[in-house]
Amino acid sequence: MLVAIDDDRVAGFSPFKTCSCYSMSMKTERLQVLIEMEQRARLEWTAAVRGVSVAALVRDAINLVYPPQAEQRAKAAADILAAEPMAVPDPAELRAELDRLRGGD
Secondary structure, three states, X not given: OEEEEEOOOOOOOOOOOEEEEEOOOOOOOOOOOOOOHHHHHHHHHHXXXXXXXXXXXXXXXXXXXXXXXXXXXXXXXXXXXXXXXXXXXXXXXHHHHHHHHOOOO
16 A cells, blocks of 8 residues: 655645555445536646546545544544543542652652
8 A cells, every 4th residue: 555645735725734545456436426617627626736636536535524434433432421420530649640650759
């Protein structure tokens, strides 16, 4: 698997780093989406600037907005929030306990 990080800044586009992940696996699913002409023009321009295909750009956007582990993370957060409250020492006691465990004090 090859990972490429594009750190170029293009006027008018997000300053965030993008990361494209290329693997030798074949894509097996096809999706048809109707978009506005202006949206397609933006996709084609951005893909050309970054040196990737429009399809790769769309796949990266999907993974950015809908991360693969989003459902697992949402369930973990819900489980944490649903857990019974537990007694926690005050911050000074907690710090002292952590210091003792780390071999300090």
